[in-house]
Amino acid sequence: MKSYSIKELLNKQPIGDSVEINGWVKTFRSNRFIALNDGSTIHNLQCVVDFENFNENLLKQITTGAALKINGILVESQGRGQSVEIQATDVFVHGTADSETYPIQPKKHSLEFLREKAHLRVRTNTFSAVMRVRSALAFAIHSYFQQNGFYYMHAPIITGSDAEGAGEMFRVTTLDTKKPPLNDNGEVDYTQDFFGKETNLTVSGQLEAETYAMGLGKVYTFGPTFRAENSNTSRHLAEFWMIEPEMAFYDLDANMDLSENFIKWVLQYVLDNCKDDLEFLEKRLLDEEKSKPQHERSEMALIEKLRFVVDNNFKRVSYTEAIDILKNSKPNKKKKFQFPVNEWGVDLQSEHERFLVEKHFKCPVILFDYPAKIKAFYMRLNEDKKTVRAMDVLFPQIGEIAGGSQREERLEILQQKINELDIDEKELWWYLDLRRFGTAVHSGFGLGFERLVQFSTGMGNIRDVIPYPRTPQNAEF
Ligand code: 4AD
Ligand code: MG
Numbered sequence: 351m352k353s354y355s356i357k358e359l360l361n362k363q364p365i366g367d368s369v370e371i372n373g374w375v376k377t378f379r380s381n382r383f384i385a386l387n388d389g390s391t392i393h394n395l396q397c398v399v400d401f402e403n404f405n406e407n408l409l410k411q412i413t414t415g416a417a418l419k420i421n422g423i424l425v426e427s428q429g430r431g432q433s434v435e436i437q438a439t440d441v442f443v444h445g446t447a448d449s450e451t452y453p454i455q456p457k458k459h460s461l462e463f464l465r466e467k468a469h470l471r472v473r474t475n476t477f478s479a480v481m482r483v484r485s486a487l488a489f490a491i492h493s494y495f496q497q498n499g500f501y502y503m504h505a506p507i508i509t510g511s512d513a514e515g516a517g518e519m520f521r522v523t524t525l526d527t528k529k530p531p532l533n534d535n536g537e538v539d540y541t542q543d544f545f546g547k548e549t550n551l552t553v554s555g556q557l558e559a560e561t562y563a564m565g566l567g568k569v570y571t572f573g574p575t576f577r578a579e580n581s582n583t584s585r586h587l588a589e590f591w592m593i594e595p596e597m598a599f600y601d602l603d604a605n606m607d608l609s610e611n612f613i614k615w616v617l618q619y620v621l622d623n624c625k626d627d628l629e630f631l632e633k634r635l636l637d638e639e640k641s642k643p644q645h646e647r648s649e650m651a652l653i654e655k656l657r658f659v660v661d662n663n664f665k666r667v668s669y670t671e672a673i674d675i676l677k678n679s680k681p682n683k684k685k686k687f688q689f690p691v692n693e694w695g696v697d698l699q700s701e702h703e704r705f706l707v708e709k710h711f712k713c714p715v716i717l718f719d720y721p722a723k724i725k726a727f728y729m730r731l732n733e734d735k736k737t738v739r740a741m742d743v744l745f746p747q748i749g750e751i752a753g754g755s756q757r758e759e760r761l762e763i764l765q766q767k768i769n770e771l772d773i774d775e776k777e778l779w780w781y782l783d784l785r786r787f788g789t790a791v792h793s794g795f796g797l798g799f800e801r802l803v804q805f806s807t808g809m810g811n812i813r814d815v816i817p818y819p820r821t822p823q824n825a826e827f
Pocket of ligand 1: 514553554555556577585586587588590592594595750751752753754755794795796797798799800801
């Protein structure tokens with residue numbers, strides 16, 4: 351007897367064969383029909399038990415959530431809703447699930463409720479579909495870079511410098527927090543800490559990736575990053591995964607081309623390889639949106655939206671053009687923006703980004719050449735001395751999905767910037783070395799993996815696209 355996953359069995363359909371499957375009970379109807387799922391696919395397999403031939407006590411143990419092994423013959427199904435089913439000859443209960451206490455019952459649970467049951471939520475259709483898409487996306491990302499001449503680089507998780515300045519950091523220490531050693535000035539003496547200095551969890555692997563690009567040519571990181579920002583939004587996590595490609599000899603235009611090409615390729619991969627899950631998630635989203643007012647519903651269904659992004663060019667717009675559009679926009683004139691746009695130089699808020707993408711251009715937008723003042727120190731200064739070669743990729747519903755730049759490769763200009771910002775040059779000695787020895791034009795960007803998963807699955811809250819979300823006041827599990 352051959353053991354199959356449900357996915358294999360549904361693909362192969364070895365009618366008439368004796369087969370074995372394992373999985374968890376979704377439902378058990380009329381003491382006869384078990385809908386079994388093993389996580390390999392969104393589809394359940396119907397297993398028919400002839401209750402006359404089975405022990406009554408065994409049948410009582412077949413409840414939602416129980417883990418079973420079922421042996422039987424695969425037959426064409428008489429019923430509607432499935433093409434094949436198993437005529438069970440043998441049922442073995444791996445483990446029961448008490449219906450009084452098992453929280454995942456066959457009814458609609460809210461996403462908020464399921465967040466509190468994060469260890470069990472992957473057994474629901476929604477979360478199993480999301481997590482399969484997440485896995486496929488991760489694979490697609492590696493495939494894209496590996497096929498295009500990039501090397502996978504592992505940036506350190508623990509860092510000794512906060513040069514990036516991308517966000518608040520989490521300290522890493524082994525000092526006794528109740529009685530830390532103090533130095534002569536009465537401050538905590540980090541020379542006595544594990545690493546002999548202050549260390550933190552990384553906010554970005556970019557600076558280290560730059561060093562590798564300047565030796566391996568084209569590299570990418572794909573790993574966890576940490577931000578201790580107190581942002582309680584549907585787009586922010588304290589621990590999220592970031593993909594950061596970094597390329598020697600790429601200018602900003604090449605960087606923009608890469609970001610667009612890359613995002614389209616991975617979305618196409620998901621369209622090609624996650625059809626069943628996307629169809630399920632599309633229905634889920636339509637259902638969810640029924641309860642929303644018309645103007646809040648998306649104009650396109652999930653799959654159509656993914657296709658649209660793959661098939662259309664992203665619109666490239668300079669910050670200066672964007673400010674003009676925003677200044678003259680209806681919501682700005684009618685004072686509908688929480689942050690009015692009245693002068694060049696202001697940072698764009700997500701309401702502005704979403705207006706540009708969802709209302710004005712109606713497609714993904716890459717904004718570039720931002721004011722130097724609102725961007726990080728390492729971005730390359732333009733001739734106008736006011737703007738830098740920065741870019742942000744903006745998506746409908748998500749807002750900023752990726753951000754990057756051409757990097758400042760000129761030593762003096764970089765040093766000047768570092769001094770202006772009061773950053774300790776000594777801390778960045780190794781980063782500045784890149785500009786001392788064989789410096790060259792180079793560029794890169796960072797893409798938030800969970801935001802990409804959100805876009806691909808249509809999930810509204812970032813907490814629902816990562817197995818165990820880490821957010822302010824929440825690190826359960
Ligand atoms: O814009 P960010 O802060 O850029 C950097 O960290 C650069 N060093 C990247 C680079 O050029 N290599 O972050 C990049 C992306 C954002 O566009 C967003 O998609 C995501 O990371 N991101 C977050 N995702 C979830 N939760 C958060 N708190 C995030 N902060 C940023
Ligand atoms: Mg950014």
